[in-house]
Amino acid sequence: MNKGLILRKVCILRAGIPLIEVDYAIAAGEILTVMGPSGVGKSTLLAYLTGTLATTFTGMGQVLLDGLDITKYPPHARRIGILFQDDLLFPHMSVGTNLAFGMPPGGSKASRLAQIEEALSDVGMAGFADRDPGTLSGGQKARVALVRMLLSNPRALLLDEAFSRLDAELRAQVRDLVFQTAKKRALPVLMVTHDIEDAQDAGGTIIKLKSLSKG
Amino acid sequence: MLRFLPALTLLAMLGPVVAGLWGTALPALGHLPAAGLTGPSLDPFWDLFNWAGLGTAVRLSVMVGLVATSVSLTIVVFITAGWSGTRSFHILERMLSPLLSVPHAAAAFGLAFLIAPSGWISRLLSPAFTGWDRPPDLLIVQDPLGLAMIAGLVIKEVPFLLLMTIAAMGQAQPRRSLLVAQSLGYGRLTGWLKTVFPRVYTQIRLPVYVVIAYSMSIVDVAVILGPSTPPTLSVQIVKWMSDPDLSMRLTGAAAALLQLALVIGALGFWWCGERIVARLGHQWIISGRRGQFDPSIRIFALGLGSISGAAILFGLAGLAVWSFAAFWSFPNILPDGFTLRTWARHGPDAFATLGETFLVAGIAVLLALALVLGCLEAEHRSGRGLTLRGLWLLYLPLLVPQTAFLPGLQTLLLNLGADVGRLPVIFAHLVFVLPYVFLSLGDPWRSWDSRYATVASALGARPWIVFWQVRVPMLLRPILTATAVGIAVSVGQYLATLLIGGGRVSTLTTEAVALASGGDRRAIGVYGLMQTLAALVPFTLALIIPTVLWRNRRGLHE
Numbered sequence: 001m002n003k004g005l006i007l008r009k010v011c012i013l014r015a016g017i018p019l020i021e022v023d024y025a026i027a028a029g030e031i032l033t034v035m036g037p038s039g040v041g042k043s044t045l046l047a048y049l050t051g052t053l054a055t056t057f058t059g060m061g062q063v064l065l066d067g068l069d070i071t072k073y074p075p076h077a078r079r080i081g082i083l084f085q086d087d088l089l090f091p092h093m094s095v096g097t098n099l100a101f102g103m104p105p106g107g108s109k110a111s112r113l114a115q116i117e118e119a120l121s122d123v124g125m126a127g128f129a130d131r132d133p134g135t136l137s138g139g140q141k142a143r144v145a146l147v148r149m150l151l152s153n154p155r156a157l158l159l160d161e162a163f164s165r166l167d168a169e170l171r172a173q174v175r176d177l178v179f180q181t182a183k184k185r186a187l188p189v190l191m192v193t194h195d196i197e198d199a200q201d202a203g204g205t206i207i208k209l210k211s212l213s214k215g
Numbered sequence: 216m217l218r219f220l221p222a223l224t225l226l227a228m229l230g231p232v233v234a235g236l237w238g239t240a241l242p243a244l245g246h247l248p249a250a251g252l253t254g255p256s257l258d259p260f261w262d263l264f265n266w267a268g269l270g271t272a273v274r275l276s277v278m279v280g281l282v283a284t285s286v287s288l289t290i291v292v293f294i295t296a297g298w299s300g301t302r303s304f305h306i307l308e309r310m311l312s313p314l315l316s317v318p319h320a321a322a323a324f325g326l327a328f329l330i331a332p333s334g335w336i337s338r339l340l341s342p343a344f345t346g347w348d349r350p351p352d353l354l355i356v357q358d359p360l361g362l363a364m365i366a367g368l369v370i371k372e373v374p375f376l377l378l379m380t381i382a383a384m385g386q387a388q389p390r391r392s393l394l395v396a397q398s399l400g401y402g403r404l405t406g407w408l409k410t411v412f413p414r415v416y417t418q419i420r421l422p423v424y425v426v427i428a429y430s431m432s433i434v435d436v437a438v439i440l441g442p443s444t445p446p447t448l449s450v451q452i453v454k455w456m457s458d459p460d461l462s463m464r465l466t467g468a469a470a471a472l473l474q475l476a477l478v479i480g481a482l483g484f485w486w487c488g489e490r491i492v493a494r495l496g497h498q499w500i501i502s503g504r505r506g507q508f509d510p511s512i513r514i515f516a517l518g519l520g521s522i523s524g525a526a527i528l529f530g531l532a533g534l535a536v537w538s539f540a541a542f543w544s545f546p547n548i549l550p551d552g553f554t555l556r557t558w559a560r561h562g563p564d565a566f567a568t569l570g571e572t573f574l575v576a577g578i579a580v581l582l583a584l585a586l587v588l589g590c591l592e593a594e595h596r597s598g599r600g601l602t603l604r605g606l607w608l609l610y611l612p613l614l615v616p617q618t619a620f621l622p623g624l625q626t627l628l629l630n631l632g633a634d635v636g637r638l639p640v641i642f643a644h645l646v647f648v649l650p651y652v653f654l655s656l657g658d659p660w661r662s663w664d665s666r667y668a669t670v671a672s673a674l675g676a677r678p679w680i681v682f683w684q685v686r687v688p689m690l691l692r693p694i695l696t697a698t699a700v701g702i703a704v705s706v707g708q709y710l711a712t713l714l715i716g717g718g719r720v721s722t723l724t725t726e727a728v729a730l731a732s733g734g735d736r737r738a739i740g741v742y743g744l745m746q747t748l749a750a751l752v753p754f755t756l757a758l759i760i761p762t763v764l765w766r767n768r769r770g771l772h773e
Binding site: 047050051052054055056074075076077078079080081082084086088089090091092101102104132133134135148149152154 | 598665667668669670672673674675677684685689691765767769770771
């Protein structure tokens with residue numbers, strides 16, 4: 001079986017005009033960095049992978065995840081986790097409920113709560129389950145968002161400028177945490193960024209997108 | 216299922232309008248099988264044109280509509296131009312927003328209690344300034360020119376247009392344009408008018424059209440504040456439609472078609488006026504004048520806006536005082552004593568009517584919410600937004616005069632032998648509740664960050680889970696506000712309840728307006744106050760519930 005995330009001749013078009021093209025196989029534990037100026041369509045590529053491409057775009061090509069062609073799958077069945085530059089923690093849920101929302105169903109309430117507590121203490125946030133996400137610091141929110149995504153057992157990870165809102169020191173810290181976790185779990189990672197440090201730290205292949213269509 | 220909701224919504228909103236117009240057109244051409252008449256004939260129109268009061272009634276409708284709209288719009292535009300972004304503006308906005316939900320009839324009664332010869336203003340000035348020791352014999356309320364009616368409409372339309380303008384400004388980025396204009400030496404008011412107003416007006420144009428159509432055809436305010444011999448065309452239509460002689464319905468239907476034509480004509484007239492104002496405005500911009508009268512116009516506009524708001528507030532206070540008043544002789548400012556007698560006599564009936572009012576409003580608003588949320592969710596999933604044509608369709612039930620299609624709808628139900636009663640009333644209310652719920656919820660719904668949906672589905676949540684567990688709770692505040700708007704609209708409905716209910720459904724509004732001719736101020740006070748509370752309490756709850764429910768969720772209070 002082909003472990004990893006394969007983008008086979010993926011091409012995104014707007015009004016019939018090609019915007020971006022990517023053809024690459026991301027192996028398990030590998031980090032592919034996609035760079036390019038803003039407006040080039042990096043986030044659009046990620047929207048195609050999560051199955052949430054806006055109707056103004058057309059996506060072509062196949063997406064294979066662990067050997068499975070998920071191109072036509074609905075977003076909730078793809079098992080691709082995503083982190084945005086904003087934490088996007090659901091503001092009406094507690095930290096713990098945010099995590100429980102993402103966990104696959106099953107298991108007793110006690111075991112689920114124990115799992116949540118363990119995952120939180122793994123990132124140095126033991127005892128935070130009942131907190132209001134609105135009261136957390138930027139770094140804490142970023143860690144909860146990461147934990148929430150990991151607890152949903154994704155098979156691949158997408159990063160959409162995920163670290164750009166954090167200040168320099170925190171940024172390196174959170175980035176290392178994400179990268180190490182991804183390696184440990186052997187997840188294929190696709191990172192979209194415009195920050196060269198992010199790219200160097202990832203240590204993987206870098207694709208530099210340039211605008212295929214001028215204007 | 217979700218795919219069919221937009222079509223179903225259109226049907227619920229426009230079906231009764233189209234059917235009603237059809238039901239108006241048939242008897243207007245002499246076809247009314249229920250009265251043993253078959254057309255076609257032009258007799259109804261001859262009868263209409265032979266009615267001696269027609270000229271005055273038509274002039275009243277057109278004048279009241281156009282003058283009330285122009286005055287309200289002018290006040291709103293000058294207040295916004297002179298004050299937006301200031302503290303005073305914020306205070307005025309805070310004061311006027313709750314007034315939006317006050318039913319027209321209650322505001323009209325309140326105003327009548329203020330300006331009548333025996334009203335508060337006359338009492339305040341008497342006898343010191345006027346020399347009156349008993350109420351003068353002046354026709355202030357129900358004056359033949361319709362001035363009191365115009366005032367009654369203006370105090371209600373100013374809050375409506377002001378909130379619409381504020382909503383429209385969100386997209387126009389007024390602060391930056393104003394800053395540029397001011398740095399070029401323009402006064403605040405002139406700068407705003409020249410740089411921001413043209414963009415804002417295109418956004419509030421449809422609401423302005425609604426105000427024109429509404430003011431021209433409103434019945435309850437006209438019954439309370441308008442002249443009576445002859446009344447406005449709309450009031451006369453209702454009289455004809457409720458005449459025991461069925462053949463009078465033919466004349467009424469012909470008049471309803473005339474009312475429709477008048478509204479279309481007035482909208483066309485306004486449209487031409489827009490072009491003239493645009494041309495003059497263009498020349499004014501080119502002239503480069505910086506606005507030397509700005510300071511005085513600013514003060515004047517704020518004064519008018521405050522008077523308009525104060526008129527409603529003191530009017531409501533007047534309703535309250537009358538409902539508790541014992542003997543109250545002229546020119547005393549306050550009654551000789553306060554008593555619960557009026558409440559003891561009318562309270563039980565009023566509370567029973569409140570139940571019926573909320574039942575009708577509750578079902579209509581629940582239906583509206585289901586349809587609107589379904590439409591918005593379908594819009595979100597298909598990625599296709601509301602087009603300009605869709606927006607016009609949404610406004611259509613508010614632009615067609617009520618007196619043009621509701622009588623027809625009633626006649627149609629009569630011809631079909633369908634029973635009048637609560638259910639048809641609920642569906643008639645839905646016609647007006649739907650557009651307002653949609654307009655109120657649409658913008659906050661669409662401006663929700665859809666990346667929350669992406670994250671939730673990436674975590675494995677199905678679309679309906681995302682809807683119920685993420686989107687609805689996060690948008691609880693606008694959903695409750697839209698609910699309150701819908702309830703206020705339903706509570707305020709007069710004609711739809713009166714005609715479609717066939718006299719068998721009475722709400723606080725129909726009861727209150729029915730009291731107008733009797734002149735029992737204490738009873739009017741009770742019903743007017745109850746009507747206001749029925750509209751205001753849901754708004755208060757819409758503010759309180761999310762605050763209590765999300766008291767530990769800081770992210771939802773920003």
